[in-house]
Amino acid sequence: MVVLDKLSDNHLMNTFRWINDPHLSKMFLFKRQVTWEDHIRWYQKYLKDESQEVYAISYNSDHVGNIGLKEIDVLDRSAETWIYLGQDVPKRKGIGYGAYLELFRLIRSEGCIDKLCCHIALFNQASISLYKKVGFENVSQIEETKHHVGNGEIVKMEIML
Numbered sequence: 001m002v003v004l005d006k007l008s009d010n011h012l013m014n015t016f017r018w019i020n021d022p023h024l025s026k027m028f029l030f031k032r033q034v035t036w037e038d039h040i041r042w043y044q045k046y047l048k049d050e051s052q053e054v055y056a057i058s059y060n061s062d063h064v065g066n067i068g069l070k071e072i073d074v075l076d077r078s079a080e081t082w083i084y085l086g087q088d089v090p091k092r093k094g095i096g097y098g099a100y101l102e103l104f105r106l107i108r109s110e111g112c113i114d115k116l117c118c119h120i121a122l123f124n125q126a127s128i129s130l131y132k133k134v135g136f137e138n139v140s141q142i143e144e145t146k147h148h149v150g151n152g153e154i155v156k157m158e159i160m161l
């Protein structure tokens, strides 16, 4: 069973391990390793940042990944979303799919956001398929975003909730 909980201190160690994983860095087009001090600084800033929301994904009570919203724009009623599971977590068990169904349920119950987008590296076909399966549609293909520069083409996808 997939459960989402707001990111808290208990989730920081796993998150630190995952964001420095070379496979995930490649998928997210991250350019550098994060130190523990960077990570704590990010978390303290995140706690005060109303434009982001991060949820820990639990599967059968284990913390297996994170899913989130960034660029939350309450006037435009929109946000950008992302997800990752730990490298050692079994894939193709429906966890990513279940996490999105749960995220959509939370967003709908709060009633502040109508539109989500995501930016995915074109080579990341697993994620593109996941987003299609939960209902996102391609809107454009672009070279880079302000967060992820270079290293290939990016697909922008959107869903109306």
Ligand SMILES: CC(C)(COP(=O)(O)OP(=O)(O)OC[C@H]1O[C@@H](n2cnc3c(N)ncnc32)[C@H](O)[C@@H]1OP(=O)(O)O)[C@@H](O)C(=O)NCCC(=O)NCCS
Binding pocket: 024, 027, 028, 081, 082, 083, 084, 085, 086, 090, 091, 092, 093, 094, 095, 096, 097, 098, 118, 119, 120, 124, 125, 126, 127, 129, 130, 131, 133
């Ligand atoms: C993308 C990711 C979250 C998928 O998680 P998951 O739990 O394995 O996905 P699910 O089992 O819920 O699969 C749902 C659908 O996604 C697609 N999918 C998932 N993995 C796939 C793969 N390796 N190849 C092709 N399609 C895949 C399929 O359409 C699948 O549905 P199906 O099994 O009925 O065919 C996971 O692979 C991951 O963490 N990847 C690295 C991080 C990343 O790239 N994040 C996206 C950037 S925002």
